[in-house]
Amino acid sequence: xxxxxxITSREQLPPEGYSAFDQVVSVYNGRVVGPFRVLFHSPxxxxxxxxxxxxxxxxxxxxxxxxxxxxxAVARELDCHYEWMAHENGARRAGVREEAIEAVRNGKxxxxxxxxxLVVGFVHELLRLNRVSEATFHALLAxxxxxxxxxxxxxxxxxxxxxCALNAFEVPPDSPINLPAIARQS
Numbered sequence: 069x070x071x072x073x074x075i076t077s078r079e080q081l082p083p084e085g086y087s088a089f090d091q092v093v094s095v096y097n098g099r100v101v102g103p104f105r106v107l108f109h110s111p112x113x114x115x116x117x118x119x120x121x122x123x124x125x126x127x128x129x130x131x132x133x134x135x136x137x138x139x140x141a142v143a144r145e146l147d148c149h150y151e152w153m154a155h156e157n158g159a160r161r162a163g164v165r166e167e168a169i170e171a172v173r174n175g176k177x178x179x180x181x182x183x184x185x186l187v188v189g190f191v192h193e194l195l196r197l198n199r200v201s202e203a204t205f206h207a208l209l210a211x212x213x214x215x216x217x218x219x220x221x222x223x224x225x226x227x228x229x230x231x232c233a234l235n236a237f238e239v240p241p242d243s244p245i246n247l248p249a250i251a252r253q254s
Contacts, residue, residue, distance in 0.1 A: 070238055085111030095126075102241075135223050137187050139158075
């Protein structure tokens with residue numbers, strides 16, 4: 069059960085929050101998705117998060133499969149069940165290989181191809197160490213260019229923000245999921 073009341077309808081907000089609500093649900097096909105159920109306690113924060121999320125999801129030239137792989141890696145790294153539930157099938161639809169999804173689910177690197185290992189490794193370095201090695205940075209820069217690397221970094225940070233909100237307020241996934249406990253190494 070979520071730690072604070074979930075906001076799922078416009079009427080739960082004061083009138084000054086209606087435009088933020090309308091903007092968010094227009095981006096998410098008329099729905100209030102997980103993190104916004106708690107972020108609407110600050111309608112302006114929800115609006116601004118929606119703007120960044122819409123850019124990353126809809127307008128970024130970063131390959132969809134790379135973005136979704138990064139999102140599930142963030143979800144797994146931060147043990148965010150809601151975010152995993154929300155993106156596991158999206159990763160499949162985006163073309164992420166089943167072997168890669170299973171490797172991330174189980175906290176492994178075996179089964180990842182070179183690009184997948186690079187993206188997942190970047191997520192791990194950034195979230196575990198708060199830094200990225202020169203080798204990882206330059207390999208990603210060579211693969212995606214400065215704009216792509218910037219947007220990959222933004223994607224990781226954005227979904228970390230979502231995972232923090234979802235985990236702090238204990239927003240449960242909409243459907244049951246099975247994520248094994250994994251041992252993490254720095």
